[in-house]
Amino acid sequence: MEYLVLNGHYNLMQNISEIDGLVKLISKLPGLGPKSAKRIVLKLINNRDELIKPMAKVLAEVYKNISRCKICGSLKSNLNGCNNCENNKNKYTKICVVENIADQWSIESSSIYQGYFHILGGTISSSNNQRKEDLLINSLVTRVKKDNIEEVILATSATVEGQTTAFYIQDSLKNTNVKISKLAQGLPVGGEIENLDDGTLISAFKNRTSIENGTD
Ligand SMILES: [Zn+2]
Numbered sequence: 001m002e003y004l005v006l007n008g009h010y011n012l013m014q015n016i017s018e019i020d021g022l023v024k025l026i027s028k029l030p031g032l033g034p035k036s037a038k039r040i041v042l043k044l045i046n047n048r049d050e051l052i053k054p055m056a057k058v059l060a061e062v063y064k065n066i067s068r069c070k071i072c073g074s075l076k077s078n079l080n081g082c083n084n085c086e087n088n089k090n091k092y093t094k095i096c097v098v099e100n101i102a103d104q105w106s107i108e109s110s111s112i113y114q115g116y117f118h119i120l121g122g123t124i125s126s127s128n129n130q131r132k133e134d135l136l137i138n139s140l141v142t143r144v145k146k147d148n149i150e151e152v153i154l155a156t157s158a159t160v161e162g163q164t165t166a167f168y169i170q171d172s173l174k175n176t177n178v179k180i181s182k183l184a185q186g187l188p189v190g191g192e193i194e195n196l197d198d199g200t201l202i203s204a205f206k207n208r209t210s211i212e213n214g215t216d
């Protein structure tokens with residue numbers, strides 16, 4: 001088998017279309033360029049039974065069973081329902097709105113917040129095609145009413161898109177009586193939640209400011 005005798009001459013892999021295709025796919029993953037993708041592919045090929053076979057099976061299962069919850073935006077298994085909202089035994093009075101799951105993980109690991117999460121899955125931006133419907137904002141309004149939520153904490157990034165999105169959400173909630181707050185201004189401009197250190201995040205939560213809500 002010619003690919004087993006490559007000895008690090010990655011360029012030789014290019015002539016096999018299956019391998020070439022896999023390298024291209026893996027280079028699309030975060031933090032990986034073509035060179036590291038080739039090293040990964042070589043590792044996979046040299047460990048067919050230990051890596052490729054179980055990985056192919058797990059990928060097929062993830063593709064089939066994992067989807068985004070249409071209520072809260074989190075990832076869920078279609079077999080068990082959503083742990084973030086449906087199966088959540090705790091009853092909270094707060095919802096924290098974040099752009100993505102990595103942001104939720106950062107906030108959870110800082111232990112500053114106890115409550116539900118709502119994952120937008122992006123921001124409103126003029127430069128991309130993110131549709132407002134995809135951000136599950138209608139579903140957020142429904143959750144606020146249905147779960148008797150007392151406070152919505154907007155934890156979107158300190159970027160133009162993040163702030164535009166926060167404003168749009170605030171507007172969408174104006175007919176509810178919920179208290180709306182946003183993270184303190186201590187956030188560095190352009191700061192994305194997932195990249196903040198715990199200290200900054202905790203202080204931004206503690207010092208969060210209330211936003212005027214309602215039409216009165
Ligand atoms: Zn959910």
